[in-house]
Amino acid sequence: MAAFIPHQGRRVSRLPSIVGRYSPIRRPFCPTTEQRKVAGDERLVFNVSGHKYEVWRGALDAHPDTLLGRFDDREKFFNPDTNEYDLSTTPEMFKYILRFYTNGVLHFPKSDDIHFHTYLEEIEFFEIDPDEHMSHCCFEDYIDRKIQWDIAHRPKTVFVPETLREKLWQMVESPKANMSAQVFFYITCFFISLSVTATVMETLACEDVSNIGDPFKIARARHCRHVFFCIESACVVLFTAEYIIRLYASPNRSLYARSFMSVVDLVSIFPFYVGLCISEESNVQAVFDTLRVFRVFRVFKLCRSSPGMIMLAKTLKISASNLSSLCFALSMICLVFTTMMYYMEKTHNPEKFSSIPAVFWFTIITMTTVGYGDITPIGFIGKVLTGAWSIICVVILSFPLTILVDTFTAIRESAKARKEKMKQSHEEQTDESDDDDESL
Template identity: 30%
Template sequence: MAPLRSRSADFGRAAEMASSQSKTLLRNGDDALINPSPQRGTPDSSESPLQHSDSILTINVSGMRFQTFENTLARYPNSLLGDPNKRQHYFVPDTNEFFFDRHRTAFESILYIYQSGGRVKRPEIVPIDIFLREMRFFQMGDELLEEFWIAEGYEKPKEVMMPTNKTQRKIWELMEFPDSSLSARIIAFISIAVIALSIISFCWETVPSETEKAVNASTGELIEDELDEKHYSPFFWIELTCILWFTIELILRFISCPCKVTFVTSVLNIIDFVAIAPFFVNFFLADTNKSNSSMSFAVLRVLRLVRVFRVFKLSRHSVGLQILGKTFRSSVQEFCLLIFFMAIALVLFASGMYFAEQGEPNSKFTSIPASFWFVLVTMTTVGYGDLVPLSPFGKVVGSMCALIGVLTLALPVPIIVANFKHFYRQENRLASMKSTAKGDEDGDDGV
């Protein structure tokens, strides 16, 4: 009987131990349900939120939660999320997460920058100014901002050289940067007004007056006495005033420029010089020997024609003309392709028109070079009508020339238009970037 009692006692003790263990487990389970242990890597009130480098962080952006590794954010340690001290200000212990009351859709792309190692992709539904503000708020840095503009199709302009001398710098800003100050805007407005006055005077001067109708019928040259009278006409004084302004402007810009070689080789500066030089050459040739008067008059006509290049001086103050110039420079290959196609069609259709019209007695297509004008006018859809095919075969060739001309012109035009849209979009984005940066600076000053 003793062994049986000992065995029952052992079974009783084992049952009590199992019961106590089960109660302990149930109690621990209830505690775990009531006070769950924090997730691996997420910060709590008793432990630093970034104790482990591979911990998972929860980021709440206006109600939308994102989770990522800490070492993913550490790829950009100077940013708001990458710096533990900076993001600690936005940590909420009650919810064990970082909370940001910011744009949710934009944050998806910002988090992707950390995940992809620097690829900036703006969502199409997020405007550029909003996305820029979000990137600046999260302190993504200038390199990523530059990467953003490159992804948007904007090419960063070259760094502008500025004179080291304070006085030269002030003059250079007045003459080259109209947005730098009110005085620079006034000077730019005066320059535009003088250019417009010079162009109007140049055009109005060609209107004949009663005293200027005395022209030598045999040579077609102005009488020499009238040339002297021209120096005292109102147009001469208008021209003199404009030339003095252009000369002073060019001299001041040359004196204050940071690099003389770059200034001399600039296309716009060459245009400025070409617009000024004819006046002084004209004034010098007006006092030359009377024996060389015929040569002087011929040169004067050419120099007067060169004055029309002043219209290109407006490109210095017009963004639209600058965009057009960039479009032409980037579309050189397309223009060459268009000229190549036109040259081939010119030879083919001019030859066809000449042989088709060879039997007509009153035909004006006397040679292949004489037919070039008809083909060129027809392919460009101008159609002056001075040369008209008379034979049925000539009309067939002319019809084919018109159809091929429309197709030839239509091929490179979309590419040129796309280049124009590209540069126009870049200018708009540049203006948006400047306005956003100015707004941020004003906001910082207000704070």
């Protein structure tokens, strides 16, 4: 994390508000032992859990805004029997406190030997402000750990729905919130699966009535269509009710109405209501049959509660800029290759390579290494160009896959780390509550 580095004399970026004001720290002048003795300074002995440390009294008095820098507060720890100051802190932590009084700057432990919460409690006990006295070399590490600590121990607000809209929104958006939300989620998933399955099976079981001459087959086909119509009607009624509930309960209705999933909901039920307004003998029946393809869009409704699909959508969104640049560059290369192939093959195969737009089809199937064989080069130069284009495209098409895989892996690792951090934070809070109960 970038921070304000005093000796560079410029600000790299803003730090979070928790940092506070940070001013350049100058190392205080440290007199020699002879100079201290001449000035009447003396050594004070601190007994820290059996470990003894010596420090000059003048070094403590130089920080009167701290606990040991004030004479009255310091004398509370004095033991006249041993002529020492007894402290109950840990020796590992007192080394950082002693270094602060000796050098005038506070350091932050690089290892995990001292828990961050313990570090904060100790420097708070000695009344040392870390934001003001932290050294340059440790300031960024301290801020990073402090931000992580604040995020992990931020009080978690539990959303308790009160109004009908809030309860409905929790039911449709949080499947694990309560029993009613789980029931609604499983019912919705069942009807989505049923609708998609019926859309597929309808094309297999129901024949076209106009092409059937047998009255028995006509009756069977109509009965089959009636069954699938009833299934479709039940599914559309549920999907319509779900859309109305989501639109009504949404905290921001205009934003939800413009969202991708809202468009999916509308597109999935739109063909059904259009079909109710069109008779089978109508001239626009063919147009309606085309609209029925949108029913399969209902499968996207399952993406709402799929963590994998959500991460995939985030991956595509994050990688959109890189992929768009790559697609633009690839389209330029395709245009160059198509133009070259047209002029190289128009004399050898004028029927297939009739125009540059017609050659685009050959370029695409060659680029994707499909090679249907409906268009093939005849000339020697055309074959050489086609072979080179195939090899180039194998390399080029590996770039998007690398971008997507790296982004998806980063998102997945970030989600996993966030989950582990929340779990660790919960365990630490549980341990702290147990310690408090034991102390009581």
